[in-house]
Amino acid sequence: MPYTTIRLKPAEQDEPAAGLAPGFARVRRDFDLPDGFPAAVAEEAERVAAAPALPSEDRTDVPLLTIDPPGSMDLDQAMCIERRERGYRVWYAIADVAAFVQPGGAIDAEARVRGETVYLPDVRVPLHPPVLSEGAASLLPGQTRPAALWRLDLDAEGRVTGVDLRRALVRSRERLDYDTVQAAVDGGTAEGTVALLAEVGPLRLALERARGGVSLPTPEQQVVPSGDGYALEFRTSLPSEGWNAQISLMTGMAAATMMLEAGIGVLRVLPPAGPADMAKVRRAAAGLGVPWPDGASFGDVVHDLDPTLPGTAAFLHEATILLRGAAYAAFDGAPPAQPDHAAVAAPYAHVTAPLRRLVDRYATEVCLALAAGAEVPGPVRAALGALPEQMASAGRRTAGVERACVDLVEAAVLRPRVGEVFDAVVIDVDEVKPGGHVQLADPAVIARCDGDGLPLGGRVPVRLVRADPATREVRFAVAT
Numbered sequence: 001m002p003y004t005t006i007r008l009k010p011a012e013q014d015e016p017a018a019g020l021a022p023g024f025a026r027v028r029r030d031f032d033l034p035d036g037f038p039a040a041v042a043e044e045a046e047r048v049a050a051a052p053a054l055p056s057e058d059r060t061d062v063p064l065l066t067i068d069p070p071g072s073m074d075l076d077q078a079m080c081i082e083r084r085e086r087g088y089r090v091w092y093a094i095a096d097v098a099a100f101v102q103p104g105g106a107i108d109a110e111a112r113v114r115g116e117t118v119y120l121p122d123v124r125v126p127l128h129p130p131v132l133s134e135g136a137a138s139l140l141p142g143q144t145r146p147a148a149l150w151r152l153d154l155d156a157e158g159r160v161t162g163v164d165l166r167r168a169l170v171r172s173r174e175r176l177d178y179d180t181v182q183a184a185v186d187g188g189t190a191e192g193t194v195a196l197l198a199e200v201g202p203l204r205l206a207l208e209r210a211r212g213g214v215s216l217p218t219p220e221q222q223v224v225p226s227g228d229g230y231a232l233e234f235r236t237s238l239p240s241e242g243w244n245a246q247i248s249l250m251t252g253m254a255a256a257t258m259m260l261e262a263g264i265g266v267l268r269v270l271p272p273a274g275p276a277d278m279a280k281v282r283r284a285a286a287g288l289g290v291p292w293p294d295g296a297s298f299g300d301v302v303h304d305l306d307p308t309l310p311g312t313a314a315f316l317h318e319a320t321i322l323l324r325g326a327a328y329a330a331f332d333g334a335p336p337a338q339p340d341h342a343a344v345a346a347p348y349a350h351v352t353a354p355l356r357r358l359v360d361r362y363a364t365e366v367c368l369a370l371a372a373g374a375e376v377p378g379p380v381r382a383a384l385g386a387l388p389e390q391m392a393s394a395g396r397r398t399a400g401v402e403r404a405c406v407d408l409v410e411a412a413v414l415r416p417r418v419g420e421v422f423d424a425v426v427i428d429v430d431e432v433k434p435g436g437h438v439q440l441a442d443p444a445v446i447a448r449c450d451g452d453g454l455p456l457g458g459r460v461p462v463r464l465v466r467a468d469p470a471t472r473e474v475r476f477a478v479a480t
Contacts, residue, residue, distance in 0.1 A: 023408045023469055024122045031401050033118060033125045040106040045129035048107070049136035052099040054146050055167035062091050062149075065174040065193055066139055067181055067244050073134035074117070074126070076353045076360075078147075078172040079247055081196035087155040088200055092251050093147040093170045095137050097354040097361045101128070103379035112386075115394020117356040118401055121409065126356075133355045141175045148351075148364050150251050158203030163254045165371040181240040201243020204250055213345035214299035215242065216323065217307050218316050221406060221444050232413055232443035236307060248352045249344060255367050256347035260339060264376055265366045266330040266359055266387050268350050270342040273298075273322040284318040288457040298322060299345075310425040313439055314457035317427040328359060328388040332381060359391050407472035410445050414467035414474055421479045424462045426454045438462055438476060451478030 028035070037045070064078035080091040101107045111127050118125040126133050139145050147170045153162035176194070184190040185198045208215075219234040252268070259265025273281075278298075285292045285301065288311040292301050302319065305312045323343050328350075329336040341348040351367060354360035365380045424438035427446065438449040438460070449462050461479040468474075 020409065020412055021122060023412065023472075024120055024405065027120065027401060027404045027408065028125070030404065031397055033397075033401070034114070037110065037129050038106070041110045042129055042131075044106045045100075045131050048100040049131045052136065052146055054099065055096075055169060057166060057168040059091075059149055059168040060144055060171040062093075062170060063192070064091065064093055064139070064170055064172045065176055066141070066172050067176050067178060067197075067240070070177045070179075073130075073138060073140070074124075074355045075139040075172070075175070076355045077248065078139045078170065079193060079197075081193045081200055083196060084153070087153065087161070088158070088196060090150075090152045090154065090200065090247060090250070092150040092152065092247060092352070093139060093168075093172075094150065094251075094352055094360075094364060095139055095355050096146040096148050096167060096364075097128070097132075097137055098365055099146040099167075100132050100137050101361065103377075103383060107132075111358050111361075112383075112390055115358050115390050116398060118398050120401065121405055127358060128355060137355060139170070139172045141172045144169055144171045146170075148368055150254070152250060152254060154200065154203075158200055158207055160250065160254060163258070165258075165367055167368060178238050178240045178244070181244075182238045185240065197240070197243050197247070201239070201246050204246035205242060208246070208249075208345070209297075209299050209303055211345040212297045212299055214297075214302055214323075214343055215245070216302060216316055216319060217305060218320075219307050219444075221446075232410065232445055234308075234441070234444040249348065251352055252348045252350060253344065253346050255351040255363060256339070256349040258367050258370050259349060259363070260335050260347055262366075262370045263335065264332045264370075264381070264384070265349065266328055266363050266384055267336060267339055268326060268341055268348050269329045269336060269338060270323065270326040270340075270344075271338055272340075272342045277321045281315075281319050281322055284315055284456065288312075288315045290315045310459060311457040313425055314427040317437075317439075318456075328391050330384040330387055332384060357391075358394070359387050362387060404472055407474065408469055410443075410447065410474045411467045411469040411472055413443055414445065414464055415469060418464050418467055421461050421463050422476070424449070424460055424476065426456050426458050426460060429454050429456050445474065447474040447476055449476040449478065454478070 062080050064080045066075045066078045068075055076095050078093040082089045114127050117127045147168060149166055149168040149170060151164040152160055155161050181194055184194055190198060219236045222233055222235050256267050307313055307316055339347045349363050350357060350360050351363045354364060362380055362383055366376050369376045422440050424440050427437055427439045429436040434452045435450045436454045437446060439446045462476040463479040465477050466473055466475040
């Protein structure tokens with residue numbers, strides 16, 4: 001079952017809120033998430049925050065801005081897009097975590113244990129101490145910061161024609177969120193980088209589609225205040241989020257190309273789906289009435305789907321089997337036998353979120369050295385081999401935490417409604433035993449359902465038979 005991170009919005013202190021807080025604390029204990037940082041790490045962070053290694057080049061003249069969810073403080077990326085005579089120039093500044101964190105130090109050692117920031121609905125368990133991740137290293141507006149500054153030149157169709165990378169001082173001018181960006185574009189008031197993002201983003205999406213890449217348009221769950229408690233809703237991503245993601249993907253592809261050409265680095269890889277999985281998804285499309293024209297790629301099929309339709313929701317759920325199995329592949333010499341990421345349809349590397357993901361710092365250090373024509377630093381080179389398993393372990397932990405939090409909130413919201421009948425869509429059917437998974441529209445829940453003959457993609461009445469926050473279990477049965 002795929003899960004998405006629940007977004008928990010602030011509400012008054014009510015019974016459901018009070019009931020959720022201990023549950024989230026229990027999740028943190030169950031997954032052995034750290035509470036705070038060891039003294040040596042905190043002390044080193046305070047010291048380096050006051051005296052980072054600053055680059056000599058000053059590019060604070062570039063009018064960068066950040067686009068993140070509201071309230072975000074760990075700002076990894078800032079961008080500026082300029083129009084050129086025959087295309088565009090994208091400046092993409094990435095927080096230079098290595099200006100603060102040295103391999104072998106206390107912060108580095110702790111980060112290698114954590115692997116990545118874990119976001120829970122009520123708190124975050126950060127990769128780095130907040131004095132860095134939300135302060136001195138974050139690309140906050142109006143603050144001069146060290147960064148790895150990418151320059152990507154594009155032609156009129158959005159194809160990359162030139163890449164440059166160097167360390168530089170930068171200063172973000174403005175912190176925006178996706179709703180603000182989308183409203184400006186839709187309202188015709190977008191200017192500068194925001195207006196050009198609405199041009200470059202669709203161009204990059206078209207190129208992704210042409211090479212066979214895909215981003216599933218699956219909605220995410222969020223928890224919102226409702227009366228005296230909380231409600232669950234599905235939220236569909238805005239176009240601005242997809243445009244923003246394309247800038248990050250483009251940068252990661254440029255980084256992967258750089259590392260493959262040099263024979264050293266670490267990639268994010270995903271093997272192509274096997275024939276059996278592809279056949280299953282094609283059968284699901286046929287059974288659910290999702291058009292799949294002859295010669296169309298999977299990306300072509302999902303590109304314009306409406307995830308709110310019952311049959312489409314079931315198809316997208318079934319289609320996730322094509323995007324499972326992503327991993328990291330480190331190399332120093334011969335490249336990986338399979339270097340591509342199937343969803344990107346190209347080689348790809350994680351380099352744009354070093355405040356939140358360990359591997360990005362090391363991959364960025366490799367790219368900075370290669371761009372400068374220098375040797376990859378010895379400590380960076382020595383660390384590459386261990387990164388895939390470190391990140392795999394962190395990813396498993398994060399996925400488990402997200403699943404547990406989703407299950408907890410669903411159980412808490414549904415607990416007073418045990419015995420009620422809901423309208424649901426069958427989005428998955430077990431192949432070896434009766435039952436499957438159903439999706440409710442109101443509240444926005446995906447959970448196990450018992451019963452024979454569940455019709456994939458069909459609507460069925462289901463009765464809530466269990467909702468237990470203590471065990472984080474929600475279970476339905478076909479209503480009779």
